[in-house]
Amino acid sequence: MNAQRVPLSILCVDDEPSILSVLRKLLEEDYNVYTASNGLEALNILNDHEIAVALVDQKMPNMTGIELLTKIKDLYPNTVRIILTAHTEVHDLVDSINVGEIFRHINKPWEPDVLTDCIREAVLKFEQHRAIIKHKDEYEKLATEKANLEREIVLLKSEIEKEYSLDNIISISPEMNNVRRLINAASLSDETVLVQGESGTGKELVARAIHYNSKRHHKKFLAVDCGALTETLLEGELFGHKKGAFTGAVQDQKGLIEDAVGGTVFLDEISNTSLSLQAKLLRVIQEKEIRRVGETQYRQVDVRIIAATNKDLLEEVQKSNFRMDLYYRLNVLNVQLPALRDRRSDIPLLINHIINEYNQKSEKKIKSISREALNLLSSLPWNGNIRELKNIINRMIIFTHAEHLDIHDVPDEIRTGGLPTAQPSFSSDAGSFNFSVSAPKTMDELEKEYIRFILAKTSSNKAEAAKLLGLKRTTLIMRMKKLGL
Template structure:
């Protein structure tokens, strides 16, 4: 873990030594010192700081001048001013100029430590906000794929890597995880982006029609074939064809697709000649194709032709840290479409969202957000606006009032998650993230406690001292 840095600027060497010694221990951070404004600017040009503490009265460059110089180059910097008791007017002027806070001399160690702790927290929040803004901008380049979790960042890296090639990609994942968005992102970042992207939802097209749709047909090939028809593979020439839910196609279509992948040619129904096609193939499925192969329902040779580059999308329950970002994205997107902007979720509804397992994944979350936008009469979307009617029991927290609305198994799991997060959170906080000591304190074996923590996605890292 990178330790945070504080720069203290004061013309009194003894005070600097005292503050450095006491604050490094209290705040567990690195303290840099400077005896003048010029020295402080030199340090800031070489090192990044989280907080700067500046004395108002210094010979040469004043604290107020230094504040203004710093904010010109570092507008997000968190700056705290030190001033003598009789110079409150100057401190107020500093606040108006962009300082975060001020303290008056003389001060005790506890007061300055508390003030700087708040300043560090503010710096962390600003840093996280800037990071999220950057990540959101990155997400938009992936056409509505939103998320900053490690699993999604890995997906973005894969998309960017495979997009520069023509290699066949197989996207797997549960329904509602966004397989179609990944396919479109690969196409939009590829050299084929100016040519067609043709999506085929395989399960929705009957087998006897799917073949003619994919490969086309010649006039007279069958009854009602009164003219030639170009197939979807030809429509996608020089572009990309996306075969959505390919695990549902018949054995006959599987055989013909295999030939297309091997030979890069198609044969329209009723034609004796083959036609060359230049098409990048991306397929997706929510099925376990390896299991389907064992059952004789999917060709093994076709599977290996498709599965050159696999991309497996995580279900939403495995990246719950992305839920607030997704909610904000859907609120903005659909709020504008439905002419009901500026909607937000109530804290208790967000809590429910974070606890839910989302069996329908991102699509289910999006649909519920749309429902909330439509039915919330005011700006705040509450549980009752999406069909959850809480009991008004003042003795339990608002989100637990919603438990009777849930099926038994979900309600039980919800309560267990709440219990373990509260109980183990307190336990780990008391032991500074020491799992062995936490297990000893609660009467469990260390391995048993680790299994519980893994099940409920609880880690010791946030509770360890920096």
């Protein structure tokens, strides 16, 4: 036997102590042997220990061997059952042996070899059965996990689709009705789309809405900001590379376009691409093929391209910054997003939407906004469009201690009409809390700075800071932990 394995247990049941002692001697070298002199004792042992094989004498007072083995079959079906009988008894016992599904019967007196061989076979059967059960359990566990994950994926997908459904593009203005019609048409077609509009007008939102309402919705939507990377990096990102194509290319790597096969690639700020990259993008659209950096052969790819720009692309063509052929290829369907100042009737609805969005994510609940505040906000130029509106509303919510937004919550520089064109942010020196013009901030960044400011004001007294922020102390601590403060 393998010395490292825990020996399996054999239960021997006989009312004659001498037989039990012989059996123990014969088996104890290879197995863990339990003995019992009657059925009840045997059942107690089975209750406490996992028994691989039960070896039971037929002739015992109170409970016969067959009766005991039939009970064992019902209570511990994995224990393999063997009966010891006198030669003369076998004939009468055949039926009961079948009922008890007894593995073997051994005639008394037995040959030691016959008995040990029989036990070995029984143990093997026990182990095989145990392995099957273990695998079955594991398989069932995996199958359940898989089903749960699949359910979760379906749920997440439907949530994403809901988030980018047309219902989440908030508007009532006639200008946006036209955009909605175009989104619908673009979703039904598989053509390339060019989305144009000032910064913050919702170009990416529109691109996602087209993808998630199109037949490609179950495949990926991958966005790349063409202005954020150098030409070489952008090419590698989009097309992938062959191992050794440049220093650091330690293995073959597929690019974003291959990754999105079957789905949609969103090329944001397309006007920032070089003329040579534009030629490669033209090939993706026209020939539906790409070449990884460092490779010679082309690969077929089926992706839909949606591009966006906040520049006048035709003007870029006229200035020879943009290829005319690519422009016409991109511009098969054109969605022009109006600036927010040209669709002011959407502003109250958008504000309501932004407040609801915030309420859903945070403990702080804003119940209403005054008419004066709404009128003022609706009259502003909003050069940063919906992104800027969102920033300002979120900032107002963070700063207010009430459940209602009012005109005095509108930041000063906005109220006085001197709206900066860039995204405003604030500096957080301990004494004052002034707004200044700098790069756009995320909500987390804004919140972080504000908490820092309040902490500085309260000399790091969290209870006091929490009071000022209108939060529970524990909530403030949780928020600080999450924000890495």
